[in-house]
Amino acid sequence: MAESENIVAETAEKIFADLADAQTINRDQKGEWKAPLWQALSDAGLPLSWVPENCGGSGASLAEGFSVLSAAGRFAVAVPLAETMLAGWLLAQAKITSPGGEMTVVPASPKDRITVNADGSLSGRARGVPFAKVAKHFAVLASNAKGDFAVALVDGGKCRIETGLNLGGDPSDVVTLDKVQPVTIKPAPTGFDQARLMLMGGVARSLQIAGALESMLDISVRYSNERVAFEKKISKFQAVQHNLARLAGESAAALAAATSAADAIANATSFNDEVFLEAVAAKIRCAEAAEKGGGIAHQVHGAIGFTIEHILHRYSLRALAWRDDFGSESFWAVELGKLVARRGADELWPLVASR
Amino acid sequence: MTAALRFDPIRLPSECEQLRKEVRAFLAEEIAAGTFDPHKPNREDTDVPEFSRKVGARGWLGMTWPKKYGGHERSFLERYVVTEEMRVANAPTRRFFVADRQSGPVLLKYAPEHIKMEILPRICRGEICFAIGMSEPNSGSDLFAAKTRATKTDGGYLINGTKIWTSSAHIADYMIAIFRTSPPTKENRRHGLTQFLVKMKQPGIQVNPIGQITGQYEFNEVVFTDHFIPDDHVLGEIDGAWKQATSELAYERSGPERFLETYYVLTELVRAVGNNPDTRSAEGIGRLVAQVHTMRRMSVSVAGMLQAGKEPVVEASIVKDIGTIWEQQLPHRVRELAAFVEETATNRETLEKQLDFAIKTAPKLTIQGGTTEVLRGIIARGLGLR
Ligand SMILES: Cc1cc2nc3c(=O)[nH]c(=O)nc-3n(C[C@H](O)[C@H](O)[C@H](O)COP(=O)(O)OP(=O)(O)OC[C@H]3O[C@@H](n4cnc5c(N)ncnc54)[C@H](O)[C@@H]3O)c2cc1C
Numbered sequence: 001m002a003e004s005e006n007i008v009a010e011t012a013e014k015i016f017a018d019l020a021d022a023q024t025i026n027r028d029q030k031g032e033w034k035a036p037l038w039q040a041l042s043d044a045g046l047p048l049s050w051v052p053e054n055c056g057g058s059g060a061s062l063a064e065g066f067s068v069l070s071a072a073g074r075f076a077v078a079v080p081l082a083e084t085m086l087a088g089w090l091l092a093q094a095k096i097t098s099p100g101g102e103m104t105v106v107p108a109s110p111k112d113r114i115t116v117n118a119d120g121s122l123s124g125r126a127r128g129v130p131f132a133k134v135a136k137h138f139a140v141l142a143s144n145a146k147g148d149f150a151v152a153l154v155d156g157g158k159c160r161i162e163t164g165l166n167l168g169g170d171p172s173d174v175v176t177l178d179k180v181q182p183v184t185i186k187p188a189p190t191g192f193d194q195a196r197l198m199l200m201g202g203v204a205r206s207l208q209i210a211g212a213l214e215s216m217l218d219i220s221v222r223y224s225n226e227r228v229a230f231e232k233k234i235s236k237f238q239a240v241q242h243n244l245a246r247l248a249g250e251s252a253a254a255l256a257a258a259t260s261a262a263d264a265i266a267n268a269t270s271f272n273d274e275v276f277l278e279a280v281a282a283k284i285r286c287a288e289a290a291e292k293g294g295g296i297a298h299q300v301h302g303a304i305g306f307t308i309e310h311i312l313h314r315y316s317l318r319a320l321a322w323r324d325d326f327g328s329e330s331f332w333a334v335e336l337g338k339l340v341a342r343r344g345a346d347e348l349w350p351l352v353a354s355r
Numbered sequence: 356m357t358a359a360l361r362f363d364p365i366r367l368p369s370e371c372e373q374l375r376k377e378v379r380a381f382l383a384e385e386i387a388a389g390t391f392d393p394h395k396p397n398r399e400d401t402d403v404p405e406f407s408r409k410v411g412a413r414g415w416l417g418m419t420w421p422k423k424y425g426g427h428e429r430s431f432l433e434r435y436v437v438t439e440e441m442r443v444a445n446a447p448t449r450r451f452f453v454a455d456r457q458s459g460p461v462l463l464k465y466a467p468e469h470i471k472m473e474i475l476p477r478i479c480r481g482e483i484c485f486a487i488g489m490s491e492p493n494s495g496s497d498l499f500a501a502k503t504r505a506t507k508t509d510g511g512y513l514i515n516g517t518k519i520w521t522s523s524a525h526i527a528d529y530m531i532a533i534f535r536t537s538p539p540t541k542e543n544r545r546h547g548l549t550q551f552l553v554k555m556k557q558p559g560i561q562v563n564p565i566g567q568i569t570g571q572y573e574f575n576e577v578v579f580t581d582h583f584i585p586d587d588h589v590l591g592e593i594d595g596a597w598k599q600a601t602s603e604l605a606y607e608r609s610g611p612e613r614f615l616e617t618y619y620v621l622t623e624l625v626r627a628v629g630n631n632p633d634t635r636s637a638e639g640i641g642r643l644v645a646q647v648h649t650m651r652r653m654s655v656s657v658a659g660m661l662q663a664g665k666e667p668v669v670e671a672s673i674v675k676d677i678g679t680i681w682e683q684q685l686p687h688r689v690r691e692l693a694a695f696v697e698e699t700a701t702n703r704e705t706l707e708k709q710l711d712f713a714i715k716t717a718p719k720l721t722i723q724g725g726t727t728e729v730l731r732g733i734i735a736r737g738l739g740l741r
Binding site: 214217221224225235236238240241242244245246248249251252253255256257259260262263264277278280281282284285288329330332333334335336337338340341342344345346348349352353355 | 360361362363364366367375436439440443621622623625626628629630631632634636637638639640641642644645646647648649650651652653655656669670673676677728730731732734735737738739740741
């Protein structure tokens with residue numbers, strides 16, 4: 001298990017290193033790097049990691065898929081890998097076979113609702129859907145008047161898409177479904193609801209943020225050992241060292257929170273309060289780390305890091321952008337606070353200590 | 356990658372859950388019997404000898420040490436559970452905690468056999484209290500500036516000088532201290548310090564209490580005047596204490612006591628807010644819970660590394676750095692949220708008293724056990740910057 005986990009992650013890591021080098025991407029104004037990268041990822045079966053073999057995927061474990069997302073975060077790749085993985089996973093929940101090509105999930109925010117009409121068509125509007133413009137298919141989670149959830153495979157061409165960009169410059173679109181007939185629709189398994197999808201997406205984003213922070217730490221340390229000011233490497237100034245130590249702390253906190261949550265979900269037998277705590281805590285803490293850690297990385301880089309030519313923004317802006325997907329940290333903090341209050345003061349420590 | 360920081364998601368094994376139940380049941384009994392009040396972190400009676408002995412009798416001291424010294428050969432993760440449950444309950448651990456966490460492991464590593472046989476079982480029984488003699492009036496962060504001298508004499512050493520900020524020295528039976536046995540060398544300014552086991556309440560040792568801004572007395576000045584220490588009380592290598600001191604740090608720095616010292620105000624806030632909080636309170640509580648959960652996951656992860664025989668010095672320093680800053684900010688965040696608590700909250704008075712005390716406690720949290728600045732220096736070294 002541990003060994004195969006490494007093989008999947010190593011494959012991903014190698015493809016990114018070969019085809020998603022930040023420097024190359026940054027110089028390529030036209031985005032020509034995307035096609036060969038996506039092709040290589042697809043050839044390796046990575047976008048459909050979480051789809052069982054009998055549903056057209058490569059049947060990797062949840063843990064293996066999560067390690068792919070960490071690697072994707074370290075390279076801050078802007079292709080719909082996480083989105084297609086999530087979509088494939090969602091479809092697989094209802095035993096729907098995944099088609100090839102780019103996919104994304106709808107909705108991508110806990111506030112948006114897609115409804116199943118009486119005639120089996122879908123209606124609703126979802127904001128901030130990552131890569132909707134690029135995706136050939138959507139995996140949609142919708143509910144009917146009775147509140148039963150269904151999973152649907154929808155042809156992206158049948159929906160209205162208003163394009164938008166997130167902070168990192170990646171597609172983040174508004175998707176409107178106006179009585180769209182899905183390609184396939186099946187009931188979601190018992191107990192599966194929108195919170196479950198949002199938390200899975202949130203953990204994916206947490207791993208990506210943590211990965212981006214690892215890279216920010218890495219390039220900031222390297223830069224501080226190269227840049228000379230006042231006749232010294234800036235890494236020799238105590239103030240700079242302390243900033244980097246804080247960045248290491250934020251990076252470590254994000255990594256710990258995200259990997260703990262991924263582990264919790266990969267091994268969960270039921271979706272209880274403990275798993276909820278792990279997932280939302282990761283999203284909240286990683287978002288905080290993106291803000292604090294990203295700020296320090298920029299400080300250490302000085303003006304050069306503020307230029308479009310430098311690679312820092314690939315990591316810092318994406319980490320900031322990823323905070324907003326699948327529920328922001330403020331949204332989840334309110335939900336977590338309500339849960340804690342509902343359980344009562346004397347149940348708080350038992351909850352925290354349960355893992 | 357420059358820094359391969361890893362915090363694996365270590366899970367506490369099932370024996371820990373059984374143990375946790377036992378500790379909770381024990382603490383509930385002690386609270387019911389009036390041994391301590393979990394709602395009064397500011398109580399005066401933080402030294403409760405009977406409580407220590409009961410904890411020892413349960414087998415919760417020296418948990419990871421060899422059986423032949425009275426230990427229990429259990430795991431660091433089991434010890435972790437006992438520590439965090441005691442801390443969250445505000446149990447009076449003052450008498451035994453330093454010995455269990457730090458002094459015992461030093462003796463295990465560096466003391467001669469007959470001293471181990473004599474002292475370790477007594478620590479395990481909760482009978483004796485230890486103090487740590489590192490800081491001096493002109494040597495805090497710069498540990499290696501210590502001046503208190505140990506001069507060789509017949510059969511031992513004579514000690515002269517002053518230690519300061521020595522927690523629990525007034526109740527301690529022993530202190531593990533560093534003294535200067537020779538001057539630093541040109542090549543190595545850390546050279547020349549030696550670790551000693553000091554028997555307190557002996558001639559030539561005077562303990563002067565120092566009050567703290569919380570109104571409590573916990574630390575002291577300790578003055579040595581021609582105090583005699585026999586040869587067999589030298590711990591480890593003469594002049595080589597600097598090598599020994601660093602490996603001690605991972606134990607001192609990453610435990611649950613490093614982020615839970617003001618935790619009680621969070622529980623009390625949740626109580627005051629009730630089961631239907633407004634949005635602002637809910638968000639505030641949610642963030643704090645997410646943060647403490649993350650801290651704890653990191654801390655458990657370091658305990659797992661210790662269990663695996665590693666020396667996670669950088670990771671432990673990171674946990675202490677962000678842990679102590681968290682516990683320092685916590686009372687202030689709770690205070691902000693407490694402004695919205697209903698006047699009628701049944702625990703309002705308790706919350707206010709706890710906040711007062713926690714806010715007074717907060718300034719020390721980033722100083723004791725190594726300041727934030729010093730820790731960041733250690734982390735920077737780990738990152739390859741120094
Ligand atoms: C409650 C409490 C309990 C304690 N218990 C014990 C104990 O039991 N035994 C014991 O030996 N000691 C104990 N200490 C002492 C503690 O370890 C020291 O206070 C600490 O190491 C700092 O030393 P100092 O107080 O001399 O401050 P200083 O060393 O004078 O430092 C003052 C300030 O300057 C900063 N500073 C100093 N040098 C540097 C540098 N190179 N770079 C950047 N900043 C720097 C420090 O971080 C600090 O903010 C205790 C302290 C407290 C508060």
